[in-house]
Amino acid sequence: MSGLIVLAEHCTACGSCLGVCPFGALSLEGDTVVVGDQCNLCGACVDACPSEALRIERPQAAAEPDQASYRGVWVWVEQFQGHACTISWEMMGQGRRLADELGVALTACVLGHDVAHIAREAIAYGADRVFLVDDPTLAVYRTDPYAAVLVGLVREHRPEIFLLGASARGRDLAGAVATDLHTGLTADCTGLDIDPETRLLRQTRPAFGGNIMATIICPKHRPQMATVRHRVFEVPPRDESRVGQVVCVPAVMPEERIACRVVDFLLESGQVNLADARIIVTGGRGVGGPEGFEPIRELAAVLGGAVGASRAAVDAGWIPYAHQVGQTGRTVKPDLYIACGVSGAIQHLAGMQTSKVIVAINKDPEAPIFNVATYGVVGDLFEVVPALTAEFRRRLGR
Amino acid sequence: MHAIVCIKQVPDTTDVKINPETNTLIREGVASIINPFDTYAIEEGLRLKERFGGKVTVITMGPPQAREALKEAVAMGADDAILLTDRAFAGSDTWATAYTLSQAIRRLAPFDIILCGKQAIDGDTGQVGPGIARQLRIPQLTYVSRLVEIDPASARIRVERLLEEGREIVDCTLPALLTVVKDINQPRYPTFLGIRRATRMEIPVWDSQALPEANPEYLGLKGSPTQVVRIFHPPARSGRATLLTGDTPAQIAAQLADRLLADKVI
Numbered sequence: 001m002s003g004l005i006v007l008a009e010h011c012t013a014c015g016s017c018l019g020v021c022p023f024g025a026l027s028l029e030g031d032t033v034v035v036g037d038q039c040n041l042c043g044a045c046v047d048a049c050p051s052e053a054l055r056i057e058r059p060q061a062a063a064e065p066d067q068a069s070y071r072g073v074w075v076w077v078e079q080f081q082g083h084a085c086t087i088s089w090e091m092m093g094q095g096r097r098l099a100d101e102l103g104v105a106l107t108a109c110v111l112g113h114d115v116a117h118i119a120r121e122a123i124a125y126g127a128d129r130v131f132l133v134d135d136p137t138l139a140v141y142r143t144d145p146y147a148a149v150l151v152g153l154v155r156e157h158r159p160e161i162f163l164l165g166a167s168a169r170g171r172d173l174a175g176a177v178a179t180d181l182h183t184g185l186t187a188d189c190t191g192l193d194i195d196p197e198t199r200l201l202r203q204t205r206p207a208f209g210g211n212i213m214a215t216i217i218c219p220k221h222r223p224q225m226a227t228v229r230h231r232v233f234e235v236p237p238r239d240e241s242r243v244g245q246v247v248c249v250p251a252v253m254p255e256e257r258i259a260c261r262v263v264d265f266l267l268e269s270g271q272v273n274l275a276d277a278r279i280i281v282t283g284g285r286g287v288g289g290p291e292g293f294e295p296i297r298e299l300a301a302v303l304g305g306a307v308g309a310s311r312a313a314v315d316a317g318w319i320p321y322a323h324q325v326g327q328t329g330r331t332v333k334p335d336l337y338i339a340c341g342v343s344g345a346i347q348h349l350a351g352m353q354t355s356k357v358i359v360a361i362n363k364d365p366e367a368p369i370f371n372v373a374t375y376g377v378v379g380d381l382f383e384v385v386p387a388l389t390a391e392f393r394r395r396l397g398r
Numbered sequence: 399m400h401a402i403v404c405i406k407q408v409p410d411t412t413d414v415k416i417n418p419e420t421n422t423l424i425r426e427g428v429a430s431i432i433n434p435f436d437t438y439a440i441e442e443g444l445r446l447k448e449r450f451g452g453k454v455t456v457i458t459m460g461p462p463q464a465r466e467a468l469k470e471a472v473a474m475g476a477d478d479a480i481l482l483t484d485r486a487f488a489g490s491d492t493w494a495t496a497y498t499l500s501q502a503i504r505r506l507a508p509f510d511i512i513l514c515g516k517q518a519i520d521g522d523t524g525q526v527g528p529g530i531a532r533q534l535r536i537p538q539l540t541y542v543s544r545l546v547e548i549d550p551a552s553a554r555i556r557v558e559r560l561l562e563e564g565r566e567i568v569d570c571t572l573p574a575l576l577t578v579v580k581d582i583n584q585p586r587y588p589t590f591l592g593i594r595r596a597t598r599m600e601i602p603v604w605d606s607q608a609l610p611e612a613n614p615e616y617l618g619l620k621g622s623p624t625q626v627v628r629i630f631h632p633p634a635r636s637g638r639a640t641l642l643t644g645d646t647p648a649q650i651a652a653q654l655a656d657r658l659l660a661d662k663v664i
Contacts, residue, residue: 003488003619022629024409024428037461041489041619044629058619080563143528143538168561172540175528179496184623187492187523206632208409208520214626221623259537259574263556264567275562279664303664321543321581322560327519328434328580336663347519357663359654360639375657376639377650387647391655392664 003057004039004046008032010053017045017054022212042214070222073099074107074159076150077122078169080141084118086235086276087165089125091228093236094192095163096126098201101194104160105129109153111146113139116246123244126236130244135251140262141169145253147176152252154181159223161201163192166227167275178225184218185225188331190232190354191215201226211350230275231333268322279305279336282325282352285312286341286362286381293319295385296340302392308332308352310342326351340381344369361385399452399550400509401443403476404499404530405436407460407467408520432467435515437474438578441585442545443513444475450550453477455506459487459498465601472596473588480506484605489619492521496529497621501612502604503534510550512575516541524577531575539574543581548572 013031025038026045033053046054075095077088092108099106108122111133119130131153137145150173154162162177164170166188178185191204195217201224204215218224274280281300283293293307300307309323325332327347337355342348344360344367352358353372360373361381370376377384392398410431432440443454456471458464459482468479482502490498503512512531517524524540531538543565544558553572558565560579588596606617615621642657644650658664 003485020629037463037483037485037488039488042626042629047628047630058625143540147532168541168559171524172528172538175492175525176532176538178525179493179529179532182493182623184491184493185525186624187521187525202627207522211631213630213632215628215630216624217627218624260539260568260570262566262568265563266565266567268564273562321579324580327522336658357658357661358639359658370639370641373639374661375654376641377654378641378643379647379650383647384650387651388654391648391651395655395659396664 004035004041005055005057006033006035007053007055010051012051012053014050016048016050020044020048022208044212067220067222070158070160072104072107072157072159073102073161074109074154074163074223075127076162076164076170076173077108077110077118078141078165078167079110079112079115079118082112082115082118084121085165085167087167087170087228087230089235090230090233091163091165092122092125092127094228094233095161096236098161098192098194099128102160102199107131107157107159109133109150111138111149119246121238123242123246124238124240126242128244130246131249132246133249133251137251137253137255137258141173142258142260142262143172143176144260145251145258146173147180148252149249150177151180153249154223160199162223162225164225164227166229170227174225174227181223181225183221183223183225184216185227186216186218187227189226189228192226192228200224211346229331229333274306274308274323274325274330274332277306277332278334279303279338280308280325280332280334280352280355281305281338281340282308282310282342283313283319283340284310284342284348285316286343287313287318288341290318292341292382295382295389299338299385299389299392302389302396302398303336305334305336308337310348311345339369339373340385342369343367344372399446399450399511400506401446401452401454402503402506402509402512403436403439403443403454403456403471404512404514404526405440405456405458405467405471406433406515406518407431407458407464408433408518430463430466432470433515433518433520435517435519435578435580437515437585438580438582439513439515439576440471440474440476441583442576442578443511444586445583446511446548447475447477452510455480455509457482457499457502457506459483459490459495459502462603468601469596469599470588472599473592474586475589475592479599479601481601481603482605483603486606486614486618489622490617491622491624492523492525492529493623494617494621496526496533497616498609498612499526500530500533501609503530504611505609510553510572511555512536512573514575514577516577516579527575527577534575537570537574538577539568539570540577542576542578545576545582
C-alpha cells in the first residue's frame with residue numbers, strides 16, 4: 001500500500017496537520033485524521049505532526065541500473081539573434097558551483113547558427129567543455145530540432161544534472177527534453193544544492209504563488225533537470241584566460257522534418273522587458289485610467305526602468321498585458337520596484353515580493369502593499385511620483 | 399474541427415490569505431476554480447467550433463470533485479467532458495500527469511488541436527502542455543497570444559507567441575498542442591442554457607482501467623520521477639515599510655531619493 005498512511009494508534013487528533021495541508025485534503029473524523037482525495041502526497045503534514053502519526057509510503061521504482069554512470073553537469077546556453085541570454089550565464093555560475101561540489105566537469109550546450117563566439121564566451125563563464133551545434137536549422141529557436149539535439153547528446157554522454165533558464169524558450173525546451181528522456185524536471189527553482197551523502201540535487205522552488213516552498217529531488221532518473229528563474233542568481237565573473245574544449249556536433253533534424261517555421265519576429269519596445277529590468281515602476285488601480293500611466297512612464301524613463309502594471313490596470317484596458325506583474329503576468333525580481341497606486345493583492349505580491357527594495361506609494365495607509373514594502377509613502381501618486389521624477393532628473397542629471 | 403482542452407481545478411489563490419502568526423495558508427472558504435489560464439484555452443476551443451463546426455472536449459485529471467470544473471466548462475459551451483480520476487493517479491508529478499492525459503487523449507482521437515493554459519496557478523510549472531505534446535509526438539506551440547490563421551482543411555496554423563523580447567509569428571502543421579496566455583481572448587460567461595445542460599450532464603469517469611494501453615509503472619506516485627521531500631513556508635518579509643513623511647511632495651521625494659541612492663539600487 002502506498003500513499004499517505006495515518007497510524008491511528010499514534011494520532012492524537014490534535015489537528016496540527018489540518019492547517020498546513022496546502023490542498024485541504026485532511027479532516028478529523030472522531031479521534032483520527034482522514035486523508036481525502038485531494039492529497040498530493042507533498043508531505044507537509046508529515047513534518048507538522050508532533051506525534052509521528054503520518055507517514056508517506058513510496059513504491060520502490062526500479063532505479064536505472066547504471067545510474068552511477070551518469071556524470072557531469074550541463075547547462076543549455078540560450079541565444080536570441082546570435083547573442084547569448086544573460087540567464088544562461090547565471091545558470092553557468094550555478095552549474096560551475098555544483099560541478100565543483102561533485103568533482104565533475106561542466107559542459108555548455110550552444111545551439112544556433114554562426115554562434116562559435118558564444119562557445120568561447122561559455123568557456124569564459126566557466127564551462128570545461130562546450131558542445132557546439134552550429135546549423136542553419138537552429139538559427140531561430142524551435143522546439144523540435146533543439147530538443148532532438150539535446151536528447152541525443154544526453155543519451156550519448158549521460159550527464160547527472162542538466163540546467164536550463166526558466167525563460168519562455170527554456171521552459172518550452174526543458175518540458176520537451178525531460179518528457180523524451182523520461183526524467184524529472186523541476187521548474188523555476190530558487191535554490192539548488194547537493195546532498196553530500198546521496199549526491200542528489202536538492203531543488204527548491206516556490207508554489208502557490210510563493211506562499212509555500214517545496215524541496216524536490218529526482219532520485220531514480222537521470223539527468224536531474226531543473227529550470228531557474230532569471231535574476232535569482234548572479235552572473236559569474238567572466239575570465240577570458242580560462243581554457244576549455246569545444247566539440248562540434250551536427251544537428252539531427254533536417255529542415256523538411258521540422259513542422260514549425262518562424263516567419264516573423266516583432267520586437268517589443270525596450271521599455272516592456274520586465275524580465276531583464278533592474279528597476280520597475282508599476283501602476284495599479286490608483287492611476288485611474290490610461291493617461292494615469294504618463295507620470296509612471298516618466299519616472300521609469302528617468303530611472304532607466306521598465307513600466308509594470310497590476311492586473312486591475314490591465315483588466316481595465318489601460319495598458320497591454322505584456323506589462324502585467326503578478327501570478328497571471330510576469331514574476332519579476334528587480335533591484336528596485338516602485339509600486340504606485342497598487343493595493344497589493346496577493347496575486348500581485350507573488351510576482352514581485354522578492355524584489356530587493358520595494359517602494360509603495362498609496363493613498364490608503366492600510367493597503368497590503370505596505371506590508372512588503374521597504375519604504376512607504378502615504379499620499380497621492382499624482383503629487384509624489386512627479387516630485388520623485390523631478391528629484392531624480394536633478395540628481396542624475398538626466 | 400475537434401478541439402481538446404486540458405483543464406485543471408485549482409484553489410482560487412487570489413483569495414488565499416496567510417495567517418500572520420503561523421505563516422500558513424488559510425484555506426477555509428477558499429473556492430475551487432478552473433485554472434484561470436485554462437479558461438482562455440476553453441474560450442479559444444469554443445471559438446474554433448463556432449467558426450468551423452465540430453466539437454470541444456474538455457478533460458481533467460484530479461480528485462472526484464474536479465467534476466465541478468468540467469461542468470463549468472460545459473456551461474461555457476463545451477460539448478463533451480472526461481474526468482480522469484483514480485487513486486492510482488494520485489501523487490503524479492508533471493511527467494506522470496502528462497503521460498496519463500496523453501493516454502486518455504489517444505482514446506479521444508482524431509483531434510485537430512489540443513489547447514492548454516500556459517501554466518496552472520498552483521504549481522506554476524508550465525510543463526504538462528509540452529509533456530502531452532511530446533508523448534503524442536505532435537508539435538507544441540507555447541505562450542500563444544493570438545491565433546493568426548487556421549485552416550483545418552490544409553491542416554495548417556499560424557500563431558503569435560509571446561516571448562521575453564517580443565512576439566514571434568510561427569507557422570505549423572496540425573494537429574498541434576497550444577498553450578495560451580491571457581492576451582489571446584476574453585473568456586465568455588456560462589449561459590443559462592449551458593448551466594442547465596451542465597447540471598443534467600453525466601460526466602464520464604475514466605480510471606486506470608479505462609486506459610488499457612497505459613503502463614501502470616508510469617502512473618501516479620510510482621510513475622513520477624520527482625519527489626517532494628520538504629514543504630516549508632518562506633520567512634515573511636520583515637515587517638512593515640519605513641514610512642517617509644514631509645510637508646510637501648518634494649520633501650518626501652528628496653528623502654526617498656537619499657535612501658534609494660544610499661541603498662545603491664539606482
